[in-house]
Amino acid sequence: FPSVLEKLPIDDSNPSIVRDPNRCIKCGRCIDVCKTVQGISVLDTMGRGHDMQVTTAYHKLLSDVVCTYCGQCAAVCPVGAIHEKDDTDRVWSAIHDTNKHVIVQVAPAIRVSLGEELNLSFGSIVTGKLIAALKMLGFTKVFDTNFTADLTIIEEGHELIDRIKKGDTLPMFTSCCPGWINYVEQKHPDMFKHLSTCKSPQQMFGALAKSYYSQRENIKPEDIYVVSIMPCTAKKYEAQRTEMSVNGIDPDVDAVLTTRELAKMIKQMGIDFNSLREMRFDKPDEVTSGAAAIFGATGGVMEAALRTVIEILDEKPLDSIEFDKVRGMGGIKEAGVTIKGETIKVAVAQTLSNAEILIQQVKAGTSPYTFIEIMACPGGCVGGGGQPYGTTHQVS
Ligand code: SF4
Structure with missing residues (x-):
């Protein structure tokens, strides 16, 4: 085991979750949620005293262990030692790429929680403001994943x-x-x-975007950049599966942002979320059940x-x-x-x-x-x- 002063390598091998052992305070919450809630044992403690670490068995990479990428460990970590893979820079780059037509879909589970992350009162429904914020960030179209849930x-x-x-x-x-x-x-x-x-609603949307929407709008699939706003870290991996792509090359969904990452982008842009005028989802999928x-x-x-x-x-x-x-x-x-x-x-x-x-x-x-x-x-x-x-x- 390394000494307490030695910088430990950050593990970003997993498509959804990053583990930075240098930030870990060894509280064990991640171990608890993985074992008792999910019934898996990805993480555990190894070593003694100052050298004790929360880590994977045999210090394996997170990509090499039985990990479902659910992110519950990240959700309970109080110091950000485990967090989602940050895709905000990739999305900013796509938004600023004039050759890309950047569209976004929004999952049902985030339209209250985003408000909580942005300090609105608990339980506020922020769907209309969320759409307005996404337009201000630079997304050309804002669609509702509820359409593909149907x-x-x-x-x-x-x-x-x-x-x-x-x-x-x-x-x-x-x-x-x-x-x-x-x-x-x-x-x-x-x-x-x-x-x-059946594919998940996220992936049904991605497939429709790069086929039906592409034909309807007369835009090449490879010029469409599809972003998802999800409550989920596992969706980042789902979007990267080769079977979820056009001919195994162009992904149906190009980037997945968690609720937390979207809130970060809204803050980076300096948007006063609470004062936004509410907007509606773009057609044709604004009508959902x-x-x-x-x-x-x-x-x-x-x-x-x-x-x-x-x-x-x-x-x-x-x-x-x-x-x-x-x-x-x-x-x-x-x-x-x-x-x-x-x-x-x-x-x-x-x-x-x-x-x-x-x-x-x-x-x-x-x-x-x-x-x-x-x-x-x-x-x-x-x-x-x-x-x-x-x-x-x-x-x-
Ligand atoms: Fe969790 Fe929902 Fe993602 Fe499943 S789809 S891992 S329940 S957030």
């Missing part, structure tokens, strides 16, 4: 109906949380066939999917669009849903340690569920690793 639900809902009708692999797991997808890839690849084949808006909270994807699936199969409008049993902060919630006289069971889990319980049921052949929603972060994306510090919730 597309996700249509796709995922039909996939579930198909699987039920054909007797294909069930239960089907949701696939819109990249932290969860990383977990399955790294720990349970035998569960692949249970995952929905209430089902898309609830994607940001645990149970939201499930509730949105049930609204679609039940209405399609029952061939009549829903009597009530609210499914209370999948709401709330329980670690695992379940509900029975009656469709055409038959009852199916569905489950919703938040955090990966709760997801693990449901996975083990599937592996043991005892899972009673037809459809399962998993969100890696406590409370869902509202408690994401890129949200303002101090918003992570306690989970049962």
Whole structure:
């Protein structure tokens, strides 16, 4: 172990998270959240006395360990020893590049939390001001990720109906949380066939931007620069996957900023956020459903999917669009849903340690569920690793 005065190398090997051991005060919060909330053990203490460090096993790089990039360690670190990879400079460069048409999408989970990061009163809805701020920063168009959350639900809902009708692999797991997808890839690849084949709303937007939008606006895909504002650090990695690109070369989403990074850019620009006049999202995707808006909270994807699936199969409008049993902060919630006289069971889990319980049921052949929603972060994306510090919730 190095002496206390020696500068330790910063680990930025991971696509989402940077670890600077020189700032670490050894409080152990990152270890606690990784072990107890997520059920993983990426970080632990090694050594004794002054030489004790919070680090990975055998001092491996963060890119070489089982890390889902959920960023919960960054969200609880009080000194910034673990933080998201900062992409603000890349985005500033794109905005100032006159050859680029720079557009941005905004996730549902940030339109309250951004206000908290910018010192507005707790719970303020800042969607209109957020759009105005993004225009002032220099984005040409500001779109709503809720539009592609609606597309996700249509796709995922039909996939579930198909699987039920054909007797294909069930239960089907949701696939819109990249932290969860990383977990399955790294720990349970035998569960692949249970995952929905749908891209996440972020990536559906990126794919549409570089195909449909590109053709409609007559702009080459490589000249369009797509930025996402997300509550999530894992989305930075998701956007870098080669399968999420045009011909494996041009990424569908070029850069992902967390809520904290966007707040930083707004402060760098000296924008008086609170005094901005509210604006609306650009067309065509300014009209979105209430089902898309609830994607940001645990149970939201499930509730949105049930609204679609039940209405399609029952061939009549829903009597009530609210499914209370999948709401709330329980670690695992379940509900029975009656469709055409038959009852199916569905489950919703938040955090990966709760997801693990449901996975083990599937592996043991005892899972009673037809459809399962998993969100890696406590409370869902509202408690994401890129949200303002101090918003992570306690989970049962
Ligand atoms: Fe990202 Fe949301 Fe999944 Fe957390 S729950 S990893 S914020 S998509």
